[in-house]
Amino acid sequence: xxxxxxxxxxxxxxxxxxxxxxxxxxxxxxxxxxxxxxxxxxxxxxxxxxxxxxxxxxxxxxxxxxxxxxxxxxxxxxxxxxxxxxxxxxxxxxxxxx
Amino acid sequence: xxxxxxxxxxxxxxxxxxxxxxxxxxxxxxxxxxxxxxxxxxxxxxxxxxxxxxxxxxxxxxxxxxxxxxxxxxxxxxxxxxxxxxxxxxxxxxxxxxxxxxxxxxxxxxxxxxxxxxxxxxxxxxxxxxxxxxxxxxxxxxxxxxxxxxxxxxxxxxxxxxxxxxxxxxxxxxxxxxxxxxxxxxxxxxxxxxxxxxxxxxxxxxxxxxxxxxxxxxxxxxxxxxxxxxxxxxxxxxxxxxxxxxxxxxxxxxxxxxxxxxxxxxxxxxxxxxxxxxxxxxxxxxxxxxxxxxxxxxxxxxxxxxxxxxxxxxxxxxxxxxxxxxxxxxxxxxxxxxxxxxxxxxxxxxxxxxxxxxxxxxxxxxxxxxxxxxxxxxxxxxxxxxxxxxxxxx
Numbered sequence: 428x429x430x431x432x433x434x435x436x437x438x439x440x441x442x443x444x445x446x447x448x449x450x451x452x453x454x455x456x457x458x459x460x461x462x463x464x465x466x467x468x469x470x471x472x473x474x475x476x477x478x479x480x481x482x483x484x485x486x487x488x489x490x491x492x493x494x495x496x497x498x499x500x501x502x503x504x505x506x507x508x509x510x511x512x513x514x515x516x517x518x519x520x521x522x523x524x525x
Numbered sequence: 526x527x528x529x530x531x532x533x534x535x536x537x538x539x540x541x542x543x544x545x546x547x548x549x550x551x552x553x554x555x556x557x558x559x560x561x562x563x564x565x566x567x568x569x570x571x572x573x574x575x576x577x578x579x580x581x582x583x584x585x586x587x588x589x590x591x592x593x594x595x596x597x598x599x600x601x602x603x604x605x606x607x608x609x610x611x612x613x614x615x616x617x618x619x620x621x622x623x624x625x626x627x628x629x630x631x632x633x634x635x636x637x638x639x640x641x642x643x644x645x646x647x648x649x650x651x652x653x654x655x656x657x658x659x660x661x662x663x664x665x666x667x668x669x670x671x672x673x674x675x676x677x678x679x680x681x682x683x684x685x686x687x688x689x690x691x692x693x694x695x696x697x698x699x700x701x702x703x704x705x706x707x708x709x710x711x712x713x714x715x716x717x718x719x720x721x722x723x724x725x726x727x728x729x730x731x732x733x734x735x736x737x738x739x740x741x742x743x744x745x746x747x748x749x750x751x752x753x754x755x756x757x758x759x760x761x762x763x764x765x766x767x768x769x770x771x772x773x774x775x776x777x778x779x780x781x782x783x784x785x786x787x788x789x790x791x792x793x794x795x796x797x798x799x800x801x802x803x804x805x806x807x808x809x810x811x812x813x814x815x816x817x818x819x820x821x822x823x824x825x826x827x828x829x830x831x832x833x834x835x836x837x838x839x840x841x842x843x844x845x846x847x848x849x850x851x852x853x854x855x856x857x858x859x860x861x862x863x864x865x866x867x868x869x870x871x872x873x874x875x876x877x878x879x880x881x882x883x884x885x886x887x888x889x890x891x892x893x894x895x896x897x898x899x900x901x902x903x904x905x906x907x908x909x910x911x912x913x914x915x916x917x918x919x
Contacts, residue, residue: 434584436560436561436582436584436585439558439559439560439561440558440561440580440585440588440601469604469605470588470600470601470604472604472621473586473587473621473622474582474585474586474588475585478586478621478622479622479624484584484585484586486583486584487584487585520584520585521584
């Protein structure tokens, strides 16, 4: 089971509390995790990745296992700790402003 | 007795203020969509329980929300799994997707427009500023967006397509963003002529279609703007708001960056009616629900000092369609008030007597149940108010 932590605004939009748990087929990548997030919570389409380009929105970041994976290829396999569910995949709204 | 529902969009969520027809005691509901910017909410004139909302974020993009029960519950239209997944499992839905139409069949090439530094800049969708439900079908709604373009949905907000003739008009490259962005912020539907729509863009000006949105032309003759190289240019004017009374759709009123204007020929020509206003800078303008020549503005000191003159918050009312204005002060702060009232943050109700409402960047929403003679705050401490719309309910 993959664990995903959404930023507060997207938890509100998706009406979820706490973590989201997902079944994701191997290989587990940013793309497959986000596809599963959007399939389970269709209102999130376009909020994490652009509707048209499917690229990460500029002020959204992906963290996992203490690393910033935002600039990794969306098809790079995620760390084993994500795949096994021992660590969550974090979707972050970048800090901006004062 | 009739009721009213005031739809308030703020920087950090939406609020719904409800009262009976006396408009003295109010119930406050919200925040809805907490933490999100709600640029605008508006109900269908045909079904008051059908409300559309523009929910937006610099981080997470644009969401359109819809309520079919008067704001009790909300859903982004078209986000049910069956709306989004085709039988073969591929996504098919286009909910909340605003894509400029550059197709060869119906669209226009995605050109560039003037940027702040004078260079050309590509069109980029940022947010929906204004939602205007149609006068004939609750599932038909228009959206004015930044970068300036007009979209419509005919399926209750599930899918959107651009009326590309506006952005594709030959003046597009001369449009430029105002301080708030290059936004299409006002959409006026003519109740007598379903093919006529007038819109306003900052900072391009006003435009009109007479063929249902296929073709558009600028209607800015008579405007004079010192902030552009040719003050009487065909486009480039920073129009802040336009308004009409449904009984006289050929008469338009305008609050421009500076100057209050009126047109009696559906925008073909404009005359200044600032008259005795202490300053003719401001953002909103609106028309009394029952008196087509009674109009309201909120004068603001200047384009660099976005607050009332001398710290005194005053609505100005003209009962003569402009030129002769009276200050309305009763119940409004007359000292140390330095808030602004944004372009979509004033509205009127159709009860008798007419109610007038406006919200401030300081989070107050003021109401007058007697056409502006007396005011009271409904709420004082909301986040900065972006928009105010009112529904009169049976």
